[in-house]
Amino acid sequence: MVKWVYTFGAGKAEGSSDMRDLLGGKGAGLAEMANLGLPVPPGFTITTEVCTYFYENERRFPPQLAADVETALGFIGRLTGKAFGDNEAPLLLSVRSGARASMPGMMDTVLNLGLNDVTVRALAQNSGDERFAYDSYRRFIQMYSSVVLGIGHHHFEDAVEYHKEARGVTFDTELGAEDWEKLIVAFKAKVVEASGKPFPQAPKEQLWGAIAAVFGSWLTPRAITYRRIHGIPANWGTAVNVQAMVFGNMGPTSATGVAFTRNPSTGAKELYGEFLLNAQGEDVVAGIRTPNAITEASRCAAGSDQPSMETALPAVFAEFVRATELLERHYRDMQDVEFTVENGKLWMLQTRTGKRTSVAALRVAVDMTHEGLIARDEAIARVDPASLDQLLHPAIDPVATRKVIATGLPASPGAASGEIAFTADEAEQMKNMGRKVILVRIETSPDDIHGMHAAEGVLTTRGGMTSHAAVVARGMGKPCVTGAAAIRVDYANATMSAAGVTFKRGDMLTLDGATGEVIQGAIEMSQPELSGEFAILMKWADEVRRMQVRANAETPPDARAARKFGADGIGLCRTEHMFFETDRLTAVRQMILADDLAGRRAALAKLLPMQRGDFIELFEIMGGLPVTIRLLDPPLHEFLPQTAAEIDEVAEALGVPAEKICSRLADLREVNPMLGFRGSRLAIAFPEIAEMQARAIFEAAVEVKRRTGELVRPEIMTPLIIAKPEFDLIKAKVDAIARTVAEETGQAVPYTVGTMVETPRASLRAGEIAESAAFLSFGTNDLTQTCMALSRDDASSFLGRYVALGILPADPFVTIDQDGVGELVAIGVERSRAARPGIKLGICGEHGGDPATIAFCEKLGLDYVSCSPFRVPIARLAAAQATLRRKASNTD
C-alpha cells in the first residue's frame, strides 16, 4: 500500500533528508531535524505523490488519504496533548506547501488553522491572553481567505483601517481584544459578501480546503511560468506540511527569527541572522518592526542599541547555536534556518541550504574543505561558475542611487562610467586626451574596434547577446549593453535621447553590463579583488577537469589576459581582427581594391611583415602553449569604408577614385553576408591571402624558435568549410608554403591543419573531412545561425518572444541548443572520431564560456573549449564540475 503521509516530531520522523523528492524540501528538512533530535513542532507531510495522484484523478485525493491524515492528527494530538477540533484544548495547525525546489507562485502558508468562533475562546482561556487569541483568529481568517478562498487582503485591510479611524487610533497595536472581536464579525461578513458562503467553521473543512489549495496552486499560471523558466518538471509535484502551531507572539519570552550559519555576503564563519521578540513570522517579513541581531558581535558591528538574542534570551540562544552547528555539520553546508520561541521554548521550523553571494560561495566552499567538512570535489561542485563573473569585473556600488534611463541586454558583464562618444574615432581622441569614454552606437561593425578598445564600455541600441558589440566587448572584458531600443541615437547631431532626456557628446553615462541598465551620470564602482580562495578553488578545478580551456584571443592584451586567467592556450585567433589597425587596414583595402593577382600580391607583400610581427608577439606571449590560428573569415566588404565621407577619405588616402571603392562595394554587397562570400570561400577564390597568412605564421614560428628556443607548433584552421575537397585544396596550399619556408629557412615548423565546423553540412560530412583535418573546432555561433536559420544580428526582434513563450528553452546563442545544434555537434564528433580516432575536437565561440554548454561538451568528450579570456575562469570551473558529474554518472 502506498504511504501517503509521513509524520515527524518528538525526536523521530518517518521521513529523512534523502526523501526530498517525496517530501519536498521543507518536509525533508523537518523530518531530518526531528531525527537529529532538534525541537520541531510535531506534524506530518502529505507526499508529492498525492499531488501527482490529485492531477491524474480530476483533482480527487487517494481514498486512503483521509484516514491517514486522521491518524497523523492523532499522532500530533498525542504529542501536544491537544485535539484537532476539540473545543477545550484545540490543536491549531500550520499548513505549508513544500516542493522539491523552492518555488514562488505556490500557495505558501496558512497559520492558526483550526480556530473558529468556539476554539478561539479556548485559545484565549488556555493562553490567558484574549487579544492574542482574537488577533490570531482574525489573522487566520485573513490568510485563509486570501490563499484558499481567493479573497484579496485589501478587503480585510480596508475594514481594519475603517475601524481604526472610527476608534481614532493609528497602529494595529493600539487595538485590543474587543476591537479584533468586532473586526472578526466584519471579516466574516466580507467573506460571505465575496464568496457567497460563510467562513468555514469546521476545522476539518478548513484543513482539507488548505490542503487542496496547496495542491491546486501547483498549476497556477505563475507557478507554471516559474517552472518553465527554471526548467522544473511539472510532474515533480509539491508536498504539504501540516504542523502543530507554535506562537512567537505569546509575550516577552516568545520570539521568531531567521538565521544563516555563516555570513551569506562574505562567507565568514559566523552566525548571522535577525529576530523579533513577541512576533509571528510574517511580522519579520512585513517590515513593520526592525528586527534585531541574533549575536552580540553582529549587534555591535551594526551599532544597534536593541538587545541581541544572545543577551535577551541567553539560554534559548545557546540552544539555538548548538542546533545550527549541528545542522551545518550534518548537512555539511551553510544552512538558512527559521525558528520560533514560544514562552522560552525553541522550535525549529525550517532548515535549508542558504543562498549566498559569489564571494561567500567561494569562501564557504574553500573554508569547509579546510575544515574537513567537505571534499575538494564538493567544493568545486558548490560554486556556480557563472557567478565568478561578479568577481572578475567592477560592479556598481549596490547602495548607490541609479537613475536608469533605459534597460538593454546585459551583453558583457562589469560596469563603467564615462563620457559619451558617438564614433570610434571620437572615442579614441577622447581617450588620448585622458578621458574615460562610453562608446554609444546604433550597432557596431569591425570598423569600430579601435573605438571599442578606447572605450570603458559600449552601448548599442540594436543587436542581441551575440551581436558584434556583445561578442567583441566580452572578448575585451569590457561592460556592454546592447539592444537598448528605448534610446534613440542621432548621429547627425551627436546626441542621444531616452526617458525624455537628451544627452550630447561628452555627457556622463554609466553602464551596468550585469543588468543591462543604462544610467545617467557617473556612479561609484567597486573594483574586483581576486581573493586567495579564488586561486585555491581554481587550482583544485584545474586538477580535476579533463577538458582543456583555451581562450579566443588575437591581440597581445587579449593573449596576456588569457594567460592571466589560466587559459591552456589560444583556441581561436581570428586573424581578421589583426587587420583593423590603421596601417594594416590600408594594405587590406589595397588588396581588396586590386584589379588583378599582381595587385593583390603587392598589397599582401605589405601585410606579410605586419602579420608576421603579430604572430611573433602572440607566440612569445603564449610561451609554447598551443595557438590555433584561423585564416581570414569575414566578407571583404567589412574592410571597406561604408559612408560617403569615409569613402572619400579612403579614396584620397589610397589614391584611387571614390567610384572605384563604390563599385567594389557594390560588387561585394550581399543580401545575406552570413551565407555569402566569406570563410574558406575567400581562400578558394584568392589563395594568395591564405598563402600570405600561412607564410607569416611559419616565419614567425621560425623566428620565435630562434629568439627563445621555444618550439612553436601552430595549429592552422580554415573557416566555414562545407566539403572535404574544399579543405583539401586549402590545406595543400598551406602545406606547400610550409615546405617553401622550411627550404628558405632551413627549419621545418611542426604544424597541423584543421578546420572549423560551422555549417550543418560540415557536421554531416565530418567523417570525410576528418580524413584530412588534424582537428575540428565546432563554431557553434555560426552552427546555431545555420541550424536554426537564426541571424544573431537580427534575432533580437523575435528571440525574446520565443524564449518567453517556451518555444526555445533559452537564448541559443548563450546556451547551446542541445536538441538541434547539439545533435549536429554530436554527429560531427561521432563521425570524425570514427574516421580518425583520437582527432582533437573542441568548440570555440561564445558557447565555450557557458557552463551548460561546457557540461554538454564534456558529455560528448570534446578535448577543449575556447572562450573569451574573461570567461576562462568560469570555463575552468565549469569544466571541472562537468568532469565530476560525468564521473559520478559513470559510477552510477
Added chain:
Amino acid sequence: MVKWVYTFGAGKAEGSSDMRDLLGGKGAGLAEMANLGLPVPPGFTITTEVCTYFYENERRFPPQLAADVETALGFIGRLTGKAFGDNEAPLLLSVRSGARASMPGMMDTVLNLGLNDVTVRALAQNSGDERFAYDSYRRFIQMYSSVVLGIGHHHFEDAVEYHKEARGVTFDTELGAEDWEKLIVAFKAKVVEASGKPFPQAPKEQLWGAIAAVFGSWLTPRAITYRRIHGIPANWGTAVNVQAMVFGNMGPTSATGVAFTRNPSTGAKELYGEFLLNAQGEDVVAGIRTPNAITEASRCAAGSDQPSMETALPAVFAEFVRATELLERHYRDMQDVEFTVENGKLWMLQTRTGKRTSVAALRVAVDMTHEGLIARDEAIARVDPASLDQLLHPAIDPVATRKVIATGLPASPGAASGEIAFTADEAEQMKNMGRKVILVRIETSPDDIHGMHAAEGVLTTRGGMTSHAAVVARGMGKPCVTGAAAIRVDYANATMSAAGVTFKRGDMLTLDGATGEVIQGAIEMSQPELSGEFAILMKWADEVRRMQVRANAETPPDARAARKFGADGIGLCRTEHMFFETDRLTAVRQMILADDLAGRRAALAKLLPMQRGDFIELFEIMGGLPVTIRLLDPPLHEFLPQTAAEIDEVAEALGVPAEKICSRLADLREVNPMLGFRGSRLAIAFPEIAEMQARAIFEAAVEVKRRTGELVRPEIMTPLIIAKPEFDLIKAKVDAIARTVAEETGQAVPYTVGTMVETPRASLRAGEIAESAAFLSFGTNDLTQTCMALSRDDASSFLGRYVALGILPADPFVTIDQDGVGELVAIGVERSRAARPGIKLGICGEHGGDPATIAFCEKLGLDYVSCSPFRVPIARLAAAQATLRRKASNTD
C-alpha cells in the same frame, strides 16, 4: 587465369554486348556484330582489366599479355591469310581505344599500323596501287607520330605544303606515288628531328607503342577533367581494339560512311546517313569532300545530284540495310553505325546507340513500343526528362545568326525577343501599349513581379540559378538569364552596356534561356508543338509513377498551367505572391505600418475579402485537387517601398509621413534577412495575420462547396519552423479559426495543418514536429541555404568556381546535395515516419522539378514532389523513371 584478350571475327566472338564493362563500348559492339554474323574485320579486344593492371603496376602490362596478343594476331592472320610483320602478305591493323562510355580526350585511332619501308612495297604490289600504298604509309606515320609519339600534325602538314608548292600543285589528290614516297623520307626526318629517334620500323614495336598510348591517354588531364565533369569513375579504365585493316579508299567500289537506323532529328523510321566513295573514315570527318546520302529518298529530299549509296553500290546497300535492320532489332534501339566497303565488300566497324534530339527520342520510344520492339517501361526510361524543356518552350531558330553580347546563367528555359525596359512599371506600360518587353534589372525583388508578368523574358546582371528572378521566371514559364555580369546597367540614364555597345530603353534584345545567351536585336523563334507522342508517353508515365507531382502555383494563370501540364494538385501556394497586386499591397503596407493591433486588424479586414476571393478562384480552378497553402513567409520589409521616390509616393497614397515609412524600414532592416524575422516568426509575433489567412481559406472552401458542391480539403502549411511548440502555437490559432468559421457558416471544412521543413533543426526535430503536423514539405531551397551556409542570392560570386573545382558535384540549388541536404531530408523522413506512420511527405521548391532530385525523393519514399507548372511534365516523367529504377533495384 585471367583472360586479357578477346577475339572476334568470321561470325563469332569470345565476347558479347553484355561484356561492355570488360570490353568497352566499341569492343562489345564489335563482338556482338561478329556473333550476329555481320561482316566485321577480324580482331581482338584487350580488356579494361589490363588498363587497371597497367596503372596498378607502374605502367607495366600483365606478363601473359604479350603471348595472348601473339595468339590473337595469329587468329587474325588465319582469317585474313596475312601475317603481322610479314614482308610479302603483311597484316595491317587499326588500333582504337574503347572505354565503357565514349570519351573525348582519349587517344582515338591509329590506322594502317604494320606499314614500314618494306611492307609498304608489299601493299603496293598486292593492291596494285602504288599511290594508295604510299599514301597509306604517310598517313600512318602522321597519325602514329601524332597520337603515339606526340609530334604535332603541323610538322607534317608543313612538309606537304612545301612539297606541293615546289611541285606547283594545289590539292593532295594531285600528288602521285612518287610524291608521297619523297614526303615519307621528309616525314621520317621530321620524326628524328622532333623525337630524337627514328620512326619505328618494327611492326611489333609499332603495335605495343600504340597499345601503351591508348592506356596512357586514360590519365591525360583532358580525360581526367572530362571524367570528373561527367562522373565517370577513374577505375573504369579503357579497352583497346585491334583489328585487321579494311580500306575504303581502294577505288570506285570502295567507300566509307556512317548511318543512323532512324532519323536522329525527327525520330522518323528511315535509314539516315552519309557516305563517301573511295575514302578513308578520316576523310568524312575532315570535311574536305561533301559526303553523299545513303538512301535515294534522302538524296531526293536534300536535292542532291550526287549518287546515293543505294544507286552507286546497290548490292552493298541492300546488305547494309539488312545489317542495320538486324542491329536495331537486336539492340531494340536506334543504332549509329560506321562501315567501310573495300572493293565491293561491306565491313561493319562500329555500332552504338544513336544520340538524338528530344523530339526524336520521344518519337522513337513511342514508335518502338508500338512496333513491339520495347515495352512501355523501357519507352519511359529512354526519354531524358530534362530534354522535355525543349518541347515546352519557344526556341531560337537554330540556323539564325546570333550576335551574342553577353552570356549569363540559363536560369529559365525558352527564348524571347522584346524591347528593353529597366523598371517593372515601364515594362507594364510598354506591354499595355502592345509592345513586347524584356525586363532588364540588376536583380529583381518581389516588387518587380508585375513587370515580370508583363515581360516576355527577364535579364538580370546578378544572381544565380535560384535567385528571385530565376525562381519567379521559371514559375511563370518565361525565359530568364541571370547573373550576366558582363552587362553594366545604368538605371539613372536608362541604359545598359555590354560588348562595347550601349543599349537604351526600347532597344531590341533577345534572350536564350536555354543557353544563357543575351543577343542583340530580335531573332526568329520556333514555337513548341506538343506532339501526340508527348501525350502518349506522359500517359504511360502517369500509369507507372508512384509519387504525386504537384505544382507550385498561386495565381489563376499558374494554377491553370499546372492543370494543363497534368499536376496532381498544388503543393505550394505562396500566399505572399497574392499580396503584390496594387490593391492588396496598399492594405499590406497599412498593416505593416500600423502602430498597434487595432491598426493591423483594420488593414487585415481589408485584405480578408481579397484573399478569400483568391482562394475561391484557386479552389475552383483546381476542381477538388489538393491545394497546400503556405502562410505568409517573407520578411515584411519586402512589401515596403525601397527608393526615396517610391517611399514618397507610397507615403502620399497611404496618407502617412514618409518618415514613418523610413523609420519602419529601418526597424525592419536586417543584416541577414534570410535568417531573420520571417516565416512562422511572423505568425508568432502577429498571429492576427495567420488568423486572417486561415479565415480566408476556410470561408473560401465553404463558398466553393456552396457554388460547386465540390468538397475542398485545404492543407495549411506553416513556413520556416524550428521547434514543435512554435508549430503548435500556430496550429492552435488555425484550429480556433476553423471552429469559428464552422460555427458561423454551419459548415465544417475538412483540413489539415502541416509544415515546411526548411531548417536543419526542423529536420532533426521532425519526430517531435510530426506528432502535431499532418504533413511535412521539405523546402529544400532554404534547407540548402542553411545546411551549406549558402545564400542563393549571393552564391554566384563563388559557386561556379566550387563546381568547376569539383568541391561540389553540381549546383546544389539545381540538384539536391544528397550528401548534406539530402541526409537532412532523410533524417526528417525517418524520424517523422517513426512518430507518425503514414505521414504525408513531399518536397516543394526548385528541386521538385529536377530529375536527379526526384530520383532521390523516390528512394526516400516521399509522397510527392512539387515544382513550377512548366516543369510538371519533366517531373511526371522523372518520377515514373524513378519508380521503375526503384522497382528494378528491388528485384535485383
